[in-house]
Amino acid sequence: MTDFRMPPHDIEAEQCVLGACLISPNAATVAVGQLSMSDFFRPAHAEIFKAICDLHQRGEPVEVPSVRAEMERTGSIRCLGQTPGPVYLAELSNVVPTAANATWYIKRLRDLGTKRFGAEEFSRLGEMAYHPETTPEDLLQAAEDSLNLLRRAGDDGEVPGLSTMGSFVDESDEDHDWLIPGVLERMDRVIVVASEGAGKTTLARQLAVMGAAGLHPFSWRTRIPPFRSLYLDLENPPALVRRKARHLVNLAREVEGWDDDRCWRWTMPGGIDLRKPHDQYLVDRVIEQVRPDFVAMGPLYKAFLESGEKAETINGQVARVLDGFRQRHGVALWLETHAPMEQSGHRMLRPLGSGVWQRWPEFGLALRKDPNNPTQVFVERFRGDRDERAWPHRLQRSAPWPWLAVWDSGFPVEEATSA
DSSP: OOOOOOOSOOHHHHHHHHHHHHHOHHHHHHHHHHOOGGGOSSHHHHHHHHHHHHHHHTTOOOSHHHHHHHHHHHTGGGGGOSTTHHHHHHHHHHHSSOGGGHHHHHHHHHHHHHHHHHHHHHHHHHHHHHSTTOOHHHHHHHHHHHHHHHHHHTOOSOOTTOOOHHHHHHSOOOOOOEEETTTEETTOEEEEEEOTTSSHHHHHHHHHHHHHHTEETTEEEEEOOOOOEEEEESSSOHHHHHHHHHHHHHHHHTSTTOOGGGEEEEEOTTOOOTTSHHHHHHHHHHHHHHOOSEEEEEOGGGGSOOOSSOHHHHHHHHHHHHHHHHHHHOOEEEEEEEOOOOBTTBOOOSOSSOTHHHHSOSEEEEEEEETTEEEEEEEEESSOOSSOOOOOSEEEEOSSSSEEEEOTTOOOHHHHHHO
16 A cells, blocks of 8 residues: 655755844854755745755855855755745745744654654664565665664754863762772773683683672672672583582571572573674664663674674774773673684783784783682783772682682772772
8 A cells, every 4th residue: 555644754844044144154054064955845944944954054154045046056946936935935935923833843854854764764774674585684784774864864953961171070970880880880891811720610600690689799798789690601501500509508598688580691602793784683672672781792703793794894893883882881891712822832811813812901810820820810002091990819719619819908998999
């Protein structure tokens, strides 16, 4: 069935916006900054607005005579028809009751333009779905692209986080939004690199379970506000993860106030590909359902598939997807990855693959095995910390929890934090 419904529009509002621009320089400045030609339903109005934008950009006056001259110069005056076409410009300046209301009309045009754009995009997706050569992956990618465009089209023009430096520093300082006091703050990004068998996966599980129990993972006797955690294992089979995690969860269940709902896991032993819209959406669904504060995931190389593109391109795309999860959900990200294989008798403890991962995190931790003590690893860095934190200097195998933190200063975590 053919749909004969008219797209959302308001001709009178378009006339009011154009009329306000013709009588008020301030209204013209606001309109040029917030509207585009596509926000006008009537083509002639879009052409008038283009002339207004061109004049404004050149710093020339935006008035009825100057707009008429600009449209005559470009030939767009023809869109107004013959006489009384040019007279229409003068009539517009009399349509708007007052230029003071221009902001309201501008917002209305933005809203209607966004709705028209949405109708066009989703109609296009519907046609695309019926095409025999369209794959589900093609449709998901197109839908994701359309949603991103729709979000930008519906933006109210205010940029979050933008202010003058002066007003920014004049704001009162907020306390750290700690998940693990002195160590990990909400929205931090941490990458832990180590050789096989060094215990990085065990450490990730310990942080997820102890944090959900309200225990400081590096100071067992210290209670902290419990946080919600999500552990994503992209390599090990569920049965193995269950055996390794059972002891940790049973310990946590002995802690007063433990709640199973605060600690979640998701096992995908085949890995995922964060470059594909389907897998991006799947991870988003998991995070939305769990509502975690802390997400531990690894190994990193199982989060995407290699292709013929450069490693920097591939890893850069994955990093941007991870940053999107972090920004949308406010989570701290704890990622584990392997180190490159040994070369010339030496093994560099840096993330395997692209240099993107050496630049990306706030904290890049490297667990180096102690050659003289198989039950201990040194906590080193593959990049400098972006903030002062009380990371332990060493981790020792222990009981009942797998890792015991040690500071060379001998300070407990509370004193190390204040120091």
